[in-house]
Each structure stands twice: as structure tokens, then as C-alpha cells.
Amino acid sequence: GRRPVLISACLLGRPVRFDGRGAARPHPLIDDLHAEGRLIPLCPEMAGGLPTPRPPAELDSRRRVIDATGADVTAAFSAGARIAVETALAHGVRLALLKARSPSCGVGRIHDGSFSGRLIQGDGLTAEALATAGIEVFADDDLDNAARRLAEIDRLNG
Numbered sequence: 598g599r600r601p602v603l604i605s606a607c608l609l610g611r612p613v614r615f616d617g618r619g620a621a622r623p624h625p626l627i628d629d630l631h632a633e634g635r636l637i638p639l640c641p642e643m644a645g646g647l648p649t650p651r652p653p654a655e656l657d658s659r660r661r662v663i664d665a666t667g668a669d670v671t672a673a674f675s676a677g678a679r680i681a682v683e684t685a686l687a688h689g690v691r692l693a694l695l696k697a698r699s700p701s702c703g704v705g706r707i708h709d710g711s712f713s714g715r716l717i718q719g720d721g722l723t724a725e726a727l728a729t730a731g732i733e734v735f736a737d738d739d740l741d742n743a744a745r746r747l748a749e750i751d752r753l754n755g
């Protein structure tokens with residue numbers, strides 16, 4: 598059958614972000630998957646034990662996660678990434694829809710660690726861990742490509 602899809606919980610509007618808000622992303626792919634009951638929402642940072650709201654955090658050049666107060670929160674972010682992989686594998690997930698530019702969920706581009714808004718190439722810790730586990734990751738600014746790829750995966754799975 599068709600596989601469930603992991604999604605960053607904030608993209609469904611859940612108030613799990615650092616600032617206590619959601620980041621709802623209206624898109625036909627998300628609407629359809631939601632209506633079909635195929636979405637598995639997860640916030641890796643909350644799963645890793647962090648509260649909401651929390652200070653914003655960015656990855657530094659050594660792949661440590663440092664929050665705006667200077668605290669090293671790498672352990673919680675790494676725990677959340679592990680939980681995301683375990684959840685995905687337990688449900689047979691092949692593809693994940695992730696919030697762009699997050700130090701956890703970002704795909705391809707993330708903030709550069711200077712809290713200045715600058716972006717660099719790279720993945721967040723959860724996106725990286727999912728990809729390493731063989732799960733295809735798409736950011737929410739690439740949902741048209743995600744929809745095409747998911748249609749292919751669904752066809753192959755009959």
C-alpha cells in the first residue's frame with residue numbers, strides 16, 4: 598500500500614516552533630496527504646526534549662547546535678533526529694516533508710550559525726539523519742518536486 602509520510606509538525610500549523618508558533622504551509626500535496634490520513638507529524642526538537650517557546654538555535658561550523666543564549670543544545674537536537682529516524686523506519690516511511698532552513702529540518706540550505714539571517718549549504722540534523730537512513734527529504738519550498746517523487750514511489754509500491 599501507499600506509505601505514510603513524515604512531516605515537520607510546524608508545517609501543519611502546530612505551535613511547536615521556537616517562537617511558540619506554527620508555520621502552516623497550505624499546499625495541495627499536504628492537504629491531500631492530510632485528508633488521506635497519511636501524515637505522521639513530528640517536531641524533532643520537542644521530541645528531543647526541548648520546550649516551546651525556546652531560544653532560536655543554529656548549527657555552527659562543527660555541527661554543534663548553539664542557541665541564542667550561547668547554550669550547546671546539540672544533545673537534544675541529536676536525540677530528536679534519532680527519534681525521527683526511528684519513527685520513520687517503524688512506519689515504513691520513504692519520504693519526509695521538512696521545514697526549510699531549520700537547524701533540525703532544513704534541507705539543502707540552513708542558517709550559517711551567526712544569527713544574522715545568512716544561509717549556507719547544508720542540512721539540519723534531522724534531515725541529515727533521515728537521508729542517511731535512506732529516506733528522501735524535501736523542504737517545504739520544494740513541494741512540487743516532492744509530490745512528483747511521491748507519486749513515483751506510490752506507483753512502484755502498487
Ligand code: SF4
Binds near residue numbers: 642
Ligand atoms: Fe518545525 Fe522542525 Fe523546527 Fe520542530 S524542529 S519547529 S518540526 S522546523
